[in-house]
Amino acid sequence: MKQLLSCVLTFLLWLALTWSLTPSDIAAGVFISIVIAVILGDIYPEHPQAVFDPKRLFWLAVYVPYFLYFMVRANLDVAYRVIHPDMPIRPGIVKVKTTLRGDIGKLALANSITLTPGTLSVDIVGDDLYIHWINVTTMDPEEQTGTIVSHFERILRRIFR
């Protein structure tokens, strides 16, 4: 099942990349998809049908513009700090907690944190995320967690459970 899904997805990606329907391209695509599915099929999640849960797709659709908004803000924030003659930075590494359980959920959270204003994921150990923060505004762990992770977690929890 996992191998089949992997094979189909890889083949669709191949079609999008080559963007041609000549028999030789399709034959090469089928061959490569099968090889990749046999080697890498194991890394696919255990219950792939969960992807088609409409509730999750709805929250994903909410999350994407929300995330893009923060990403643009992050860039303006960095631009401001870089151009400002005094460079107003107060960097440090802080520790925050996440309540997300799944590995993919944590990955999405860490990636989102990296691309949003002033924060960069350094490491994940269990439930603790170590975040490099370019402008540490508070030393209180509760407030740090609130500022950095809570607004993403609220939506990510509904997507990944």
Next chain:
Amino acid sequence: MTSLLPKVLITVGLLFDLLGCIGLVRLPDVYNRAQAATKCVTLGTCLILFGVATQFGVSALGMKAVLCMLFILFTSPVGAHAIVRGAYKSGVKMWEGSVVDAYRDVATTKPEER
């Protein structure tokens, strides 16, 4: 109008890439530099590729640009994470103006002692 949009997108993308490069030069240590490099260069490069996609529409070139956008969006934070974590573990010092370092204790203990 259709010929203006790609040019605007590519120009804004180049501007963000430039800001990322200025950040690389001006900011003090590897961790702050990784911040500027990851954020600005990801959005800048995505905007350039999006500009290419709007220029060429649904074609071989446009599809490749969109796929590259997605790949950069997923892989660049992971790359930044790996570089910063590797830098910390191999002993690169943080800037002396840094205010807090919660990672020190964890980074120095070996994985099996956790």
